[in-house]
Amino acid sequence: MGKRRRVAGRRKTRPAVLGAMIAVVVGGAGFGVYALYGGGAAADEGVSAEAGHQAVRTGPLTASEIRTASARFLTAWRQGRTAEAAAATDDPAAARRLLTGYTRDAHLKDVTLTAGKARGATVPFSVKATVAYRTLSEPLAYGSSLTVVRAKGDGKPLVGWHSSVVHPDLEDGDTLVTGASGTPPVTALDRDGGKLTAARFPSLGTVLDGLREKYGKKAGGRAGVELRVVRGKAARAAKLSDKTLVELSKGTPGTVRTTLDPALQAAAERQVDRQDRASTVALRPSTGEILAVANSGHGFNTAFQGSLAPGSTMKVITASLLIDKGLAEADKKHPCPKTFTYGGWKFHNDDDFEIKGGTLKASFARSCNTAFISQAKKLKDDDLTRQAQQFFGLSMDNWAIGVPTFDGSVPVQSAAQMAASLIGQGEVRMNPLNMASVAATVKAGTFHQPYLVSPSVDHRTLATASRRMSAKTLSQLREMMSYTAGYGTAAEAMSGLGPDYGAKTGSAEVDGQKKPNGWFTAYRGDLAAAGVVQAGGHGGDTAGPIVATLLRTGS
Known part of the structure; x- marks a missing residue:
């Protein structure tokens, strides 16, 4: 039960070897995960079994296990097979909630995932997608990573689950939501009346997020439509503010003057x-x-x-x-x-x-x-x-x-x-x-x-x-x-x-x-x-x- 049989007639061609690298294309309808992995260790390394008993995998993860586990997760995620992607992690319930929300609540479509060379058990990958909400749409691109771990029970290679796998700005318990923002934007000014932006002062990104959360409504602004990180219980306990990732339509900002000296x-x-x-x-x-x-x-x-x-x-x-x-x-x-x-x-x-x-x-x-x-x-x-x-x-x-x-x-x-x-x-x-x-x-x-x-x-x-x-x-x-x-x-x-x-x-x-x-x-x-x-x-x-x-x- 639960094990897939090899389909008769399936091609058994090996991936092309490029120098010391192996290029693996994980395909699906309209899907491209292009991964570069090092090594070529045998898939059965680190597996121990006794006759009549299910194999229990032990020892360090092999390159083959890392490649297979990460590709399984990324393929299922991209193809919208949320339950299968979640099952490829060590916390299926949490993974399923966030991956379901990725499409349903964040309104993300046309997702393409491109995996890079593994660094040990960690696999970096880039994400390209479209944020589509009603008649509005904007591109989204960012980088993330996943780490393959052994399951505590049978030692099976799985993706170690954290919300940051889906997006690096997510803490565990956070969600991604696209829609009319509950908090209007603000224009923050320095003490001399100059505009404060994260482009001008990179350190102020989190400060500007906090100002918006505190003063967005009080400053008289009007909310726009955007993709944002909505903080969960743990992140709010740590006093982290919601964060805007993509703005689909501009709101009307209120104005808040700060005490900062430019x-x-x-x-x-x-x-x-x-x-x-x-x-x-x-x-x-x-x-x-x-x-x-x-x-x-x-x-x-x-x-x-x-x-x-x-x-x-x-x-x-x-x-x-x-x-x-x-x-x-x-x-x-x-x-x-x-x-x-x-x-x-x-x-x-x-x-x-x-x-x-x-x-x-x-x-x-x-x-x-x-x-x-x-x-x-x-x-x-x-x-x-x-x-x-x-x-x-x-x-x-x-x-x-x-x-x-x-x-x-x-x-x-x-x-x-x-x-x-x-x-x-x-x-x-x-x-x-x-x-x-x-x-x-x-x-x-x-x-x-x-x-x-x-x-x-x-x-x-x-x-x-x-x-x-x-x-x-x-x-x-x-x-x-x-x-x-x-x-x-x-x-x-x-x-x-x-x-x-x-x-x-x-x-x-x-x-x-x-x-x-x-x-x-x-x-x-x-x-x-x-x-x-x-x-x-x-x-x-x-x-x-x-x-x-x-x-x-x-x-």
């Missing part, structure tokens, strides 16, 4: 493009206005929505806590041993350096971990959490900047994890927006919630901090950040930007990553900025030049 935005775009996986934010401490946001990867908005350990930039908050608690003062002696053990963990400084007879300011400027870890035994488990919330406005998930954000997380922890959080490790999570706000709070003397769209546009309420730092704590923080910018780990990046400045570097270790994430947060005059370069190494060397350039440009 010169700073252009500088931010240039800076992050020089690094892999870099993100940065610049804002005005006196008001909270966001002046620039950029990511070197133009997909996920790490600058606003990232959730990363901030490393030693967190010591700005921790230092304020120690001063408030009377456990340290900037110019008083403070321990910085090579190592310090707390909660069963042994914490180290970079290269196990120590500062004998030094002050908190010296430890802060050189980023001594043990100077902060050594105070853990004198703190309550929730002290750091309360400090971040009450004075810096973080970790309460209540910012309303105009687009989705992650507002930092400083959970209550105990023992070694609590100690690790003091130096921005453990479960503490931040992004450049959060850390730019930390520097801005020190500069302004109080927390101003960052915002991209003025609250006067929609009368929303901005978040506030419940407490303001004392003059004593604030002056010492500024003194330490200024000293770090002039003589500490931030000095090289901040050279020539003084004297009204302050900075803090950071390096955050990540499991399985050879180099730490490099962090940098700083202010100069009425401008604050922060940046991260993932897997970049020391923050002063990687994120530092990005931030310093923005501070110099905005002056």
Whole structure:
């Protein structure tokens, strides 16, 4: 049952060999999958069986298995045999729902799939199709990929299912829909009235999507007809916005003015493009206005929505806590041993350096971990959490900047994890927006919630901090950040930007990553900025030049 018999008389010609490649054309009515695959391993490699029992496939996937499994899926998809295509995956139910919607809801027809050379078990392929809705039609072209895996039961090669197989912008649970958009388009303007577009500023793609979702109806626009990604439950929980893929008829956009500065935005775009996986934010401490946001990867908005350990930039908050608690003062002696053990963990400084007879300011400027870890035994488990919330406005998930954000997380922890959080490790999570706000709070003397769209546009309420730092704590923080910018780990990046400045570097270790994430947060005059370069190494060397350039440009 269920097995197909070989049809008598079927041609048994082998595919033509082109050099070291094999060209395989998978045909059907009006269908062209043209695949180039490497290798020519026998189809029965990695198959074990006992007499009278069904074969169970084991071992690494062969080139033949990868070729056959991917071609089976792509052929069925193209020919509209949705159930068969779904059955060629390891999650038939989810695959069938999305593949059915590809035609029914997204109104895609005349699909052509062209597969490229497999890279291991991953097969890239390009898609060409037509979006046809009533009397409207537009071409669609994009690239995607699939990965062949072994089924858990019998080891059969199947396509590992994720929604991104159908389109790379899809998260699992998302759908593709063509029709009159529920959200009208918007024309986003910078603070000077210039038009903001993803073509002009590639980093703003996700920001513009968020602005449309938030203000499309409020700005008075009229929806057009388009193919769009409609986010599912998981993507919405991650604060991802719907995304337009093809516009079939233009709507009438409303207009939304932002706080972005075109010169700073252009500088931010240039800076992050020089690094892999870099993100940065610049804002005005006196008001909270966001002046620039950029990511070197133009997909996920790490600058606003990232959730990363901030490393030693967190010591700005921790230092304020120690001063408030009377456990340290900037110019008083403070321990910085090579190592310090707390909660069963042994914490180290970079290269196990120590500062004998030094002050908190010296430890802060050189980023001594043990100077902060050594105070853990004198703190309550929730002290750091309360400090971040009450004075810096973080970790309460209540910012309303105009687009989705992650507002930092400083959970209550105990023992070694609590100690690790003091130096921005453990479960503490931040992004450049959060850390730019930390520097801005020190500069302004109080927390101003960052915002991209003025609250006067929609009368929303901005978040506030419940407490303001004392003059004593604030002056010492500024003194330490200024000293770090002039003589500490931030000095090289901040050279020539003084004297009204302050900075803090950071390096955050990540499991399985050879180099730490490099962090940098700083202010100069009425401008604050922060940046991260993932897997970049020391923050002063990687994120530092990005931030310093923005501070110099905005002056």
